[in-house]
Amino acid sequence: MRFLLDDEQREFARTLDGMLGSYDTTGAVRAWASGDHGPGRALWDRLAQAGVFALAVPEQHDGLGPLPLELAVAFTELGRHAVPGPLVETVAAAALLDRLGDEAAAADWLPVIASGKTVASLCLLSPDSPYALDADAADAVFVVDGDTLRLAASAGPVQPSADPARRPARPVGGTVLARGPEVVAAAAYAADIAALATAAQALGLGRALLARTIEYVRQRTQFGVAIGSFQAVKHRLADTLLALEFAQPLVHSAALALASGRASARETAAAKVTAGEAAYAASRTALQLHGALGYTDELDLSLWIRKARPLRDAWGTPAACRARVLQGADV
Amino acid sequence: MDLDFTEQEDAFRAEARDWLAAHVPGTPLPSLETAEGFAAHRQWERTLFTDRWSVVSWPEEYGGRGSSILRWLIFEEEYYAAGAPGRVSQNGINLLAPTLFEHGTQEQCTRILPRMASGEVIWAQAWSEPESGSDLASLNATAVRTDGGWLLGGQKAWSSRAAFADRAFGLFRSDPDAGRPHQGLTYLMFPLDADGVTVRPIGRLDGKPAFAELFLDDVFVPDEDVIGEPGQGWRVAMSTAGNERGLTLRSPGRFTAAADRLTALWRERADPADTALRDRVADAVIGARAYQLFTYAGASRLARGGSIGAESSLNKIFWSELDIALHETALDLLGPYGELADGAEEAPGHGSWAEGYTFSLAGPIYAGTNEIQRDIIAERLLGLPKGRR
Numbered sequence: 187m188r189f190l191l192d193d194e195q196r197e198f199a200r201t202l203d204g205m206l207g208s209y210d211t212t213g214a215v216r217a218w219a220s221g222d223h224g225p226g227r228a229l230w231d232r233l234a235q236a237g238v239f240a241l242a243v244p245e246q247h248d249g250l251g252p253l254p255l256e257l258a259v260a261f262t263e264l265g266r267h268a269v270p271g272p273l274v275e276t277v278a279a280a281a282l283l284d285r286l287g288d289e290a291a292a293a294d295w296l297p298v299i300a301s302g303k304t305v306a307s308l309c310l311l312s313p314d315s316p317y318a319l320d321a322d323a324a325d326a327v328f329v330v331d332g333d334t335l336r337l338a339a340s341a342g343p344v345q346p347s348a349d350p351a352r353r354p355a356r357p358v359g360g361t362v363l364a365r366g367p368e369v370v371a372a373a374a375y376a377a378d379i380a381a382l383a384t385a386a387q388a389l390g391l392g393r394a395l396l397a398r399t400i401e402y403v404r405q406r407t408q409f410g411v412a413i414g415s416f417q418a419v420k421h422r423l424a425d426t427l428l429a430l431e432f433a434q435p436l437v438h439s440a441a442l443a444l445a446s447g448r449a450s451a452r453e454t455a456a457a458k459v460t461a462g463e464a465a466y467a468a469s470r471t472a473l474q475l476h477g478a479l480g481y482t483d484e485l486d487l488s489l490w491i492r493k494a495r496p497l498r499d500a501w502g503t504p505a506a507c508r509a510r511v512l513q514g515a516d517v
Numbered sequence: 518m519d520l521d522f523t524e525q526e527d528a529f530r531a532e533a534r535d536w537l538a539a540h541v542p543g544t545p546l547p548s549l550e551t552a553e554g555f556a557a558h559r560q561w562e563r564t565l566f567t568d569r570w571s572v573v574s575w576p577e578e579y580g581g582r583g584s585s586i587l588r589w590l591i592f593e594e595e596y597y598a599a600g601a602p603g604r605v606s607q608n609g610i611n612l613l614a615p616t617l618f619e620h621g622t623q624e625q626c627t628r629i630l631p632r633m634a635s636g637e638v639i640w641a642q643a644w645s646e647p648e649s650g651s652d653l654a655s656l657n658a659t660a661v662r663t664d665g666g667w668l669l670g671g672q673k674a675w676s677s678r679a680a681f682a683d684r685a686f687g688l689f690r691s692d693p694d695a696g697r698p699h700q701g702l703t704y705l706m707f708p709l710d711a712d713g714v715t716v717r718p719i720g721r722l723d724g725k726p727a728f729a730e731l732f733l734d735d736v737f738v739p740d741e742d743v744i745g746e747p748g749q750g751w752r753v754a755m756s757t758a759g760n761e762r763g764l765t766l767r768s769p770g771r772f773t774a775a776a777d778r779l780t781a782l783w784r785e786r787a788d789p790a791d792t793a794l795r796d797r798v799a800d801a802v803i804g805a806r807a808y809q810l811f812t813y814a815g816a817s818r819l820a821r822g823g824s825i826g827a828e829s830s831l832n833k834i835f836w837s838e839l840d841i842a843l844h845e846t847a848l849d850l851l852g853p854y855g856e857l858a859d860g861a862e863e864a865p866g867h868g869s870w871a872e873g874y875t876f877s878l879a880g881p882i883y884a885g886t887n888e889i890q891r892d893i894i895a896e897r898l899l900g901l902p903k904g905r906r
Contacts (some may be wrong), residue, residue: 187520187587189813190821195518255518400899415904417888420895427894428831435810436803442520456803505792508799512780 189435191259199259202236206267212486218270219350223323226270227305233269234302242277242379244284247296252284254379254444258386258437265390265465265497268489270351272307272320274387274501278380279306279328285372286335288364295326308380309357310373314503317345317354329357330373336360349492374451378444380501381454385437385461388497392430392465395472395490399423403475419475426471429464436460452511459507462498469494520813522591529584530591533570537599540564545867548859549605550725555639555681558605562636572610572634579626580634586816593770594809598777608678609633609640613686615757616704620745629706641679641709643687643731646672651889653688654699654751658733660689667691667743669707669736677883679729680718684708688750695748702750706742713737723858723875767836769809775843775873776805778866782850797846804839811835827897830890837880837887844874 191199209232214225233239241257243249251257257277264273280299283292298304304325309318311331321327321341329336338357345354400423403414413419440457443450469491473480480487498504522530546561547554565571566580574589575581584592604610614633617626632638649656658671669689679685686706695701709716713736718726745753783798811832815825847870848855859868881887895901 187522187526187813188817188820189518189520189810190817191518400901404901411904412902414895414901417892417904420899420901420904421888421891423899423901424834424891424894427899428834431828431831432804432807432811432835435814436807438518439520439806439810442518456806459799460803460807505796508796508803509792511799511802512783512795 189438191255191438195256195259198256199263202233202238202260202263203266205232205236206263206269211267211269212489215268215270215351215489218323218353221322221344221353223271226323229269230271230305231302233264233273234300238264238273239276239280239302240300242280242284243296243300247284247292247300249280249296249300252281252379252445254382255438255441257379257383258441261383261386262390262393262437265387265392265493266394268351268391268394268493270320272305272318272324274380274383275308275319275324276304276306277383278376278501279308279326281379282308282328282330282335282372282376285368285375286364287368287372291363307357308376310377314506316356318357319500320353321355321357322353327357327360328363329360330369330376333366333369334362335364335369335373336362347496349496351489351493352496377501378450378454381458381507382437382440382444384497384501385433385440385454385457388461388465388494389430389433389437391490391493391497392426392433392461392468395465395468395487395494396423396426396430398487398490399426399468399472399475413475422471422475426464426468429460429467433457433461433464452513455502455507455510458502459504459511462507463504466494466498520810522587526588526591529588530595533592533595534599536568536570537595537601540568541599541601545600545869546602548725548872549603550680550721550727552681555605558602559636559639561602562604562606562639566635571606571636572614575614575630575634579630586819587813590768590770590812590816593768594773595770597768597770597774600774605678606633606636606639608642608682609638612642613640613706616744616753619757620704620753624741625744638684639678639682641676641682641685641729643673643676643679643685645675647674650675651886654702656688656690656702658687658689659693660691660703660705660738660747662691663737666737666739667703667705669705669713669733669738671733673731673733675719675728675883676731677728679709679716679731680726682709685731686744688754691747691750699751701748702754703747704744704750704753705738706744707733707736707738711736721875722878723872767832767840769805769812772805772808772836772839772843775840776802779843779847779850782847786850786852794846794849797842797849801839801843801846804835804842808832808835808839827893830885830893831898833884834881834887834890834894837877840873840877840880844870844877848874 214229218226237250238260240250241253242251283295299306307318307321307324307327309329318327322344327338329338337360339359342356342358347354403419404412406413436457440453443453473491479485546557549555549558562571569582572581573584573592577583646656646658658673660667660669688702689705691703692701713734715732717730719728719730721727779798779801787794851865854865857864859872864871896903
C-alpha cells in the first residue's frame with residue numbers, strides 16, 4: 187500500500203497550476219459568464235494539449251486513459267483556478283461513450299474529445315437534473331433519458347445560474363444514438379466519473395478559497411493588528427483546512443475504486459459529499475473573513491465563492507450522496 | 518498510489534483475526550474505570566502479551582513484533598472489529614513508551630518496557646495540574662535535587678488511570694529560576710504507592726473513578742527514573758508529541774468498527790423515513806473512512822521517510838469530533854434506551870454506547886484541547902500570526 191501521489195502526478199498538477207496561473211483565467215471566467223466563449227475555448231485547447239481530456243479517453247481512441255486518479259489530480263487544479271466550461275460533463279460524456287460498447291460512436295467522438303476539438307456536455311435526465319451545463323457553448327450535447335442516449339439538436343435558452351459562469355439549459359430534441367441496458371450501465375459509470383471530477387474540482391476550489399483568505403487575513407488589519415491573529419479567525423480557517431484535508435483522501439480513494447473497476451458508487455458519493463461540503467464551507471468562511479469586500483462582484487474571489495454551492499449540488503446532492511453511502515449490504 | 522495490501526500483510530491480518538476470534542472474551546469486561554474492571558483488563562493485557570499482540574509495533578526484545586505502522590493499523594482494525602476490550606495500558610504504550618524509545622537509556626527501556634507490555638506495571642499520566650491544563654508550561658509541581666535523586670512536591674490533577682495504576686510519569690519544575698516557563702522542567706517517573714504520594718480518585722461525568730488527583734509530599738525519585746537530561750523535560754516530552762506514534766493515540770480501527778456497529782443499529786432500529794438520522798449515520802460512516810484513509814496517507818508518508826508534525830493536530834480534532842457525533846447518533850437511534858447507563862440491565866449492547874458516549878465527551882478536552890489544536894494548525898500549518906489566546 188502506498189496511498190500517496192507519485193512524483194509524476196504531482197508534477198502534472200504543478201504544470202497545470204503553472205499554466206493556469208500564467209493565463210488570464212479569471213478574464214476567461216468573466217467572458218464565459220457574459221456569453222463570450224472565445225477565451226474559454228482558447229484555454230480549453232491548452233488544457234487539451236496538456237492531456238486533460240485524453241485522460242478520460244482510452245488509448246485506441248487517441249487518449250491516455252481512462253485514468254481516474256490523474257483526472258482527479260487535473261480537476262483539483264481546474265477547480266483551484268475556477269476554470270469555466272463543461273469540463274466535468276465532457277469527461278463524463280467520454281466515459282459514457284467509452285463504456286457504451288458502440289465502436290462507431292466511440293470512434294466518432296472520443297478522439298475529438300481527447301484533442302479538445304469537441305466540447306461536450308452531458309445530461310442524465312431526471313427530475314433532479316433537467317439541465318445540460320453550458321449546452322450553448324458545447325459542440326455536442328448528449329442526453330440520457332431512461333435507456334435512451336441521444337445527441338441533442340440544440341440547447342434551450344440559458345437559465346442564469348447563481349454562478350454566472352455556469353450556463354444551464356434544457357437540451358432540445360435530437361437523434362437517438364443508442365438504446366438499451368448498456369446505455370443505463372454506461373450512464374451509471376459516467377455519473378461516477380462526473381461525481382469524482384466534481385469532487386476533485388470542489389477540493390481545488392476550496393483550497394484556492396482558503397489560500398486567498400489566508401493571504402487576506404495576514405495583511406488586513408483591524409484594531410491595530412492583523413485580523414489573522416484573532417483566535418476566532420484562526421479557528422475558522424483551521425476548520426476549513428481540516429475539512430479539505432480529510433476530503434482529499436476520499437477523492438483519491440474514489441479514483442482508485444474507479445480505476446480498479448471495484449464497485450465505486452459509494453466511494454464516489456462519499457468523496458462528492460465531503461469535498462462539496464468542505465468547499466462550500468470554505469466559501470462561507472472566505473466570504474465572512476473578507477467581510478464587505480468579499481460581498482462584491484468586483485473582487486475575483488466572487489468567481490470562486492459563486493461556484494462552491496453549485497458544485498456541492500451538481501452530480502449528486504449531499505442528501506443523495508449520503509443515501510448512496512448507506513446502500514448495499516456491507517459497510 | 519494504491520490501497521492494496523501485500524500477501525504478507527493479508528496473512529498478518531488473518532493471523533490477528535484468528536487469534537482475536539479465539540481469545541476475545543465472549544461477554545464484555547466490566548468498565549476499566551472500576552477496580553474489578555481494571556483487574557480484568559490487566560489480565561487481558563497479559564493474555565495479549567503472551568502471544569505478542571500487546572505492542573505489535575515494538576521491537577521483539579521488549580515483547581513486540583517489530584511490525585510496521587501499517588501492520589499496527591491492520592491489527593487495530595481487526596482488534597476493534599472483533600469487539601476486543603479497551604486498552605488499560607494505553608497511557609504507557611502511547612505516551613511514555615515513545616519517549617523512552619527516543620530519550621530513555623538502554624537500562625530504562627529494558628527495565629520498564631517489557632513490564633509495561635505485559636500489563637504487570639500499568640502507567641498513569643501525570644501532566645496536568647489544577648492551574649496547568651492546556652498551558653502545560655505553566656506547571657508548578659516541583660522536583661528538588663537531593664542525594665541520589667529528586668524530591669517531588671505539589672499536586673497533579675486529572676491523572677488518567679491513576680486511581681488504580683501502579684506508576685506515573687510527568688513533568689516537574691526542577692529549576693524555578695530558569696527564565697522562560699518551559700525551561701527548567703524535568704521528566705520523571707514515580708510509583709503511585711511511594712511514601713508521600715496520596716491518590717484521591719475523582720469521579721468522571723458518569724461517576725466512575727477514571728482519574729485522580731495526586732498530592733506529592735517529598736516523594737523520592739532516584740536518578741535512574743529521570744528521562745533525558747534534567748531541565749530538558751519540555752523538549753523531551755514534546756519531541757515525541759507529534760512523531761509517528763502520534764498516529765497511535767486513536768487508531769482508525771476504533772472508528773471504522775464503531776461506524777459498522779452504528780450502521781447495523783440503524784438498519785435494525787431506524788425509521789427509513791427519518792432521513793435526518795440517516796444522513797448522520799452516513800456522515801459517521803464517511804468520517805470513519807476519511808480518518809482511515811487520512812491515516813493510511815500519513816503512514817505512507819512515514820514509510821517514505823517523512824514525518825508527522827503539526828498534522829497530528831488535524832487528526833486529534835477530527836477523531837474527537839467524529840467520536841462524539843458517532844455516539845450521539847447511536848444514542849438517538851436508541852431512543853428511550855439511550856439514557857440507560859452501562860450497568861443498567863436493559864442498556865443495549867451491555868451499555869457500550871453509553872460508556873463510549875461519556876468517554877467521547879472528553880475527547881475535545883484532553884491531549885491538548887481542540888482550541889489549542891486549532892491554534893497550532895493556524896500558526897504552524899497556515900502560517901497565521903501569533904496573537905492573544
